[in-house]
Amino acid sequence: MSKQLCIRFVFALTALATMPGVDGGRAAAEDTPLPWKAAVATAKITPKRPLPMAGYAGRKEPAEGAETDLYAKCVALQDQQGHRVVMVTLDLIGVLEELRTKVASEVEKRHGLPAHALLMNASHTHCGPAYGRDDTKDYFNELADHLVRIIGESLENMTPARLTYSFSKASVAMNRRTPSGDTFLNHPNPFGPVDHTVPVLSVRGEDDQLRAVVFGYACHNTTMGFRKWLGDYAGYAQQYLEEDHPGLTALFMMGCGGDQNPYPRSELKFAQQHGRTLATAVEAALEVNQRTPRHQRPVSGPLQTLLETVDLSFTKDSGRPDFPYPVQVVRFGDDVMIVALGNEVVVDYSLRLKSELTRPDGPAIWVAGYSNVYSGYVPSRRVLLEGGYEAQSRPWQPDLEERIVGKVHQLVNRTHASEQ
Numbered sequence: 001m002s003k004q005l006c007i008r009f010v011f012a013l014t015a016l017a018t019m020p021g022v023d024g025g026r027a028a029a030e031d032t033p034l035p036w037k038a039a040v041a042t043a044k045i046t047p048k049r050p051l052p053m054a055g056y057a058g059r060k061e062p063a064e065g066a067e068t069d070l071y072a073k074c075v076a077l078q079d080q081q082g083h084r085v086v087m088v089t090l091d092l093i094g095v096l097e098e099l100r101t102k103v104a105s106e107v108e109k110r111h112g113l114p115a116h117a118l119l120m121n122a123s124h125t126h127c128g129p130a131y132g133r134d135d136t137k138d139y140f141n142e143l144a145d146h147l148v149r150i151i152g153e154s155l156e157n158m159t160p161a162r163l164t165y166s167f168s169k170a171s172v173a174m175n176r177r178t179p180s181g182d183t184f185l186n187h188p189n190p191f192g193p194v195d196h197t198v199p200v201l202s203v204r205g206e207d208d209q210l211r212a213v214v215f216g217y218a219c220h221n222t223t224m225g226f227r228k229w230l231g232d233y234a235g236y237a238q239q240y241l242e243e244d245h246p247g248l249t250a251l252f253m254m255g256c257g258g259d260q261n262p263y264p265r266s267e268l269k270f271a272q273q274h275g276r277t278l279a280t281a282v283e284a285a286l287e288v289n290q291r292t293p294r295h296q297r298p299v300s301g302p303l304q305t306l307l308e309t310v311d312l313s314f315t316k317d318s319g320r321p322d323f324p325y326p327v328q329v330v331r332f333g334d335d336v337m338i339v340a341l342g343n344e345v346v347v348d349y350s351l352r353l354k355s356e357l358t359r360p361d362g363p364a365i366w367v368a369g370y371s372n373v374y375s376g377y378v379p380s381r382r383v384l385l386e387g388g389y390e391a392q393s394r395p396w397q398p399d400l401e402e403r404i405v406g407k408v409h410q411l412v413n414r415t416h417a418s419e420q
């Protein structure tokens with residue numbers, strides 16, 4: 001760059017920084033009425049008595065106590081037309097179908113919230129209780145009561161808010177499928193596909209204070225597998241954000257981390273370090289330069305929510321009936337769209353859907369996994385045909401990826417149509 005050009009370039013940057021229309025995003029936002037209503041609510045769901053632990057079949061003994069508390073959290077959002085969505089996040093292994101069914105029907109009965117407007121996501125910590133068994137009925141019922149209560153609280157306490165979407169990246173996750181002979185081992189593979197995106201939806205109130213952040217990440221929440229209750233890295237990330245921003249509720253939404261692990265693992269300090277890394281990435285997303293509107297977007301409506309199942313088949317010789325797999329789409333106008341998939345989805349789904357659904361003027365695409373149902377892995381066609389751990393949990397037909405992706409497109413296209 002010549003000296004003259006360089007000076008001109010610096011001048012252009014300075015001019016950009018001082019132009020009121022460009023750098024005045026915050027002032028402008030304060031002047032306009034807040035377009036959303038929002039509220040959060042939280043319940044502590046740490047078991048009070050020794051319960052069996054979820055996640056590792058080899059760990060037969062109950063937990064010996066809590067290293068950290070476990071939480072259920074929810075954020076209720078309402079657009080200017082009155083459309084609502086409630087997003088629930090859980091420091092638990094997964095969202096069991098019977099839990100979702102119970103909570104969704106109760107919430108619909110009491111608050112008129114349709115099931116398609118309820119998104120439930122679990123962090124997949126392996127240091128939480130197994131709650132779907134005969135010997136954990138009491139905990140299951142308490143958990144359902146907590147969820148119905150906090151969802152009701154959030155729906156009843158909504159106040160004006162504005163929403164912003166931004167993202168950053170964190171490299172905690174590494175692909176864990178390492179080719180070995182004719183199969184794949186569960187080992188760190190720095191060459192394998194990853195999705196390091198940290199999507200962040202932030203909620204600010206009338207005073208412009210941060211009230212909530214919903215943030216996602218695609219990585220097994222399994223730094224630890226010991227016999228204590230622990231939110232793992234996702235729990236620490238939420239804890240650190242809440243400590244660093246008094247009055248904030250941080251909600252973690254698990255992404256397509258079925259074939260992703262945090263490394264290094266198996267020491268508590270690593271869970272804390274990964275949590276700090278992720279919390280710092282959320283801070284970075286909140287700081288993304290407001291002069292790049294594609295990167296930090298004010299979120300407007302209308303809010304649209306759709307939830308349907310698509311039947312997935314198993315191999316004929318398995319004799320299993322089809323599996324009704326839930327696919328949910330939560331669309332915030334042309335600003336952000338959350339696609340919430342059930343079960344332990346591998347990262348290929350996130351990468352493919354983001355590549356297929358992203359449009360130059362369309363919403364940012366956020367793909368969550370571990371939502372609304374929990375019953376094993378959902379490999380992509382590639383992973384299923386390659387074999388290895390994530391391919392073996394169920395005898396899926398290889399067309400499962402096309403069916404799931406097809407259903408997502410169907411729902412997304414319907415959101416387009418309803419805007420016209």
Ligand SMILES: [Zn+2]
Pocket residue numbers: 124220258344
């Ligand atoms: Zn898992």
